Amino acid sequence: MTKLRNLQEIINECKELSFDLNFTRAKKWKDAQAGRVIVGYMPIYFPREIIHAAGGLPVAIFGGGDRKQIIKGDAYYQSYICHIPRSIMELALDKHLDHFDGFIFPSICDVIRNLSGIFKQHKLGKFIKYMDFPQNFLPQIGGVFYQQEMQHVLHYIKEINGIEVSPEKLNHSIDLYNKNRQLIEYIYTVRQDYPWRLSIEDVYHIIRAGTVIPVEEHNALLEQVCEHIKQDIGTPQDKVKVVISGAFCEQPAIGLIRAIEEAGCYVVDDDYMLGSRMILKDIDTKAENPLEAIANAYITHSQYSSSIYDVHNPKEFRLAKIVKNRGADGVIFASASFCDPSLLDAPIFQNAFDKMGIRYISFQYSENINQFKVIKEQVGAFSDSIKLWEDEPVSVK
Numbered sequence: 001m002t003k004l005r006n007l008q009e010i011i012n013e014c015k016e017l018s019f020d021l022n023f024t025r026a027k028k029w030k031d032a033q034a035g036r037v038i039v040g041y042m043p044i045y046f047p048r049e050i051i052h053a054a055g056g057l058p059v060a061i062f063g064g065g066d067r068k069q070i071i072k073g074d075a076y077y078q079s080y081i082c083h084i085p086r087s088i089m090e091l092a093l094d095k096h097l098d099h100f101d102g103f104i105f106p107s108i109c110d111v112i113r114n115l116s117g118i119f120k121q122h123k124l125g126k127f128i129k130y131m132d133f134p135q136n137f138l139p140q141i142g143g144v145f146y147q148q149e150m151q152h153v154l155h156y157i158k159e160i161n162g163i164e165v166s167p168e169k170l171n172h173s174i175d176l177y178n179k180n181r182q183l184i185e186y187i188y189t190v191r192q193d194y195p196w197r198l199s200i201e202d203v204y205h206i207i208r209a210g211t212v213i214p215v216e217e218h219n220a221l222l223e224q225v226c227e228h229i230k231q232d233i234g235t236p237q238d239k240v241k242v243v244i245s246g247a248f249c250e251q252p253a254i255g256l257i258r259a260i261e262e263a264g265c266y267v268v269d270d271d272y273m274l275g276s277r278m279i280l281k282d283i284d285t286k287a288e289n290p291l292e293a294i295a296n297a298y299i300t301h302s303q304y305s306s307s308i309y310d311v312h313n314p315k316e317f318r319l320a321k322i323v324k325n326r327g328a329d330g331v332i333f334a335s336a337s338f339c340d341p342s343l344l345d346a347p348i349f350q351n352a353f354d355k356m357g358i359r360y361i362s363f364q365y366s367e368n369i370n371q372f373k374v375i376k377e378q379v380g381a382f383s384d385s386i387k388l389w390e391d392e393p394v395s396v397k
């Protein structure tokens, strides 16, 4: 590894990258060599490996957050849906996405599906792909279907840069993203026992930066961060441990992410950047058909999510397992306002947690709202209630 950089310097760099609404680093990367393409993808998850193998840079588009005023985007959507599609439209109409070659809209909800239609109407990019993910978890059915969907994407990219993707290239890309997930997981493993070594706000910036820069660069940054947090840095504080669930698409404002820890809760796991952590084990790097390996990984060891209907693998038990494994004291259900997938799942989790005696609270947010005094008080009360009645698990609604 190269010389160890100052941790704060790395975090500052990641902060800048994460919220650069002009995607400057991606643009520079593309301009450095002919044939390079930038492919934007919406939350939650997309197998970035295939874009990398095709000479592209996958770039996540999470909306404008609280940094972009919505003026035109509101005209495209009714008031009673979430905020992220408006801010993505605003980014597109204000030409923040002009250097993107194509856009992928994973099948997460109707809102994202409609957004893909609006992008098509506006002829944004050279291709628009609404990508269906399998809801059938048999490799010979859902797995084969998923491979076909990935082949469509590779075909679109080849039409732009002429690059034919070989199994060797794909396996190399898979290897890089395996490494990426391992390093991110290492950070969470350290934070499970020593959450004061790196705040959740810093973790968020560090992981989000990886969605807009080449994976090779992100791996190098992550390695440096991992070296730092091996050391006994920071000062422990009297806080309870919680898991955040439901915030996988539209992202809370960074002030809200910070406020939860300031209010007395160490966040030891979350689904903010779920796409970067979706695959839970290494994907096979020696497969003759790497697309099959990616599909199998998704089918057999992906994280649960509100966009996946996997009735044989109930998500409430999977979340309960995360709570147990992380040694968390409770769960905070945080949903974007009007986010159907997250809000429809919430009662399933909460009914199950009532029976299991897992404490929880829930609230809703919007990416552009930076006033959350009430939420901070709610989180503070949750933390206090856990500390006061440690031996008597109760759910707090």
Ligand code: SF4
Pocket: 082, 083, 084, 085, 108, 109, 110, 111, 112, 249, 250, 336, 338, 339, 340, 341, 342
């Ligand atoms: S925030 Fe929820 S409803 Fe809105 S686009 Fe994302 S998943 Fe769909």
